[in-house]
């Protein structure tokens with residue numbers, strides 16, 4: 320089992336154990352945000368993360384006499400956990416398989432089969448490439464599990480597209496109806512049945528006695544919720560998608576990177592808050608700049624400012640202005656430009672101001 324999930328208003332809580340001997344932990348994510356962030360993970364990033372685990376495993380195996388344990392991977396997995404529950408589930412599963420490959424290799428096939436989607440399992444499991452070479456085994460496992468992640472990621476993205484896009488062939492249905500129709504399709508991954516239990520928002524130890532529970536509930540306003548068992552990544556995908564859609568949370572396509580997101584603040588925001596590959600700014604920052612430029616570029620005052628800027632800049636290059644003069648002039652002209660645009664003044668008024676600012 321991968322863990323449990325419960326939904327509390329606009330939050331998704333994942334309960335899990337870090338290793339088979341560890342206690343149950345809980346981490347929260349924004350509902351819909353976790354799933355759309357997963358669909359936005361670029362293959363280059365996930366390949367890099369799988370490679371870090373593979374290299375660490377190979378180094379551990381070659382430098383140690385005893386078999387590595389999950390403990391060695393916990394710091395790395397915690398970082399993944401902070402980022403995204405799906406990424407965490409995949410990387411944790413990869414680490415578990417690497418450890419199994421050392422001394423319980425016969426267990427690997429059933430473990431992989433219970434996790435992977437049929438499409439990927441049928442493609443790779445008939446020819447399992449497990450040798451005594453740790454790196455070769457780690458590479459093969461990374462390839463299979465990485466392939467499964469990419470398969471589910473792109474399938475989920477296509478399903479979200481079908482649910483929210485106005486161009487979808489299902490456009491005449493409500494988003495929740497579209498989800499149901501997708502569920503009825505073959506190999507949608509959304510047709511799981513779930514084992515549910517009554518759970519408390521407060522994390523009682525599974526062994527807590529009734530007296531402890533009652534005493535604690537008197538003092539804590541703890542909500543009682545449905546909690547579902549997660550056995551495959553598909554379980555979490557289906558449950559999160561279902562709760563996001565039925566809670567009518569807005570799923571939007573970012574106008575900058577084109578990936579889906581669920582706005583955490585204003586529901587009319589058009590840009591996600593991720594940093595896409597090769598960028599150093601968040602889409603929201605890039606979007607704000609674009610909106611600013613768009614709003615300004617259409618204004619004749621903006622064009623007038625640009626003309627004056629070019630003229631004075633060439634005076635600077637030709638030695639007719641000092642650096643300091645140009646710097647002071649451009650700062651004042653920029654201030655005037657923004658002020659005149661914001662106050663809806665005319666381009667004639669702005670020209671007058673530019674004349675006042677001009678350096679003889």
Ligand SMILES: [Zn+2]
Pocket residue numbers: 573574575576577578590591592593595602603
């Ligand atoms: Zn974006």
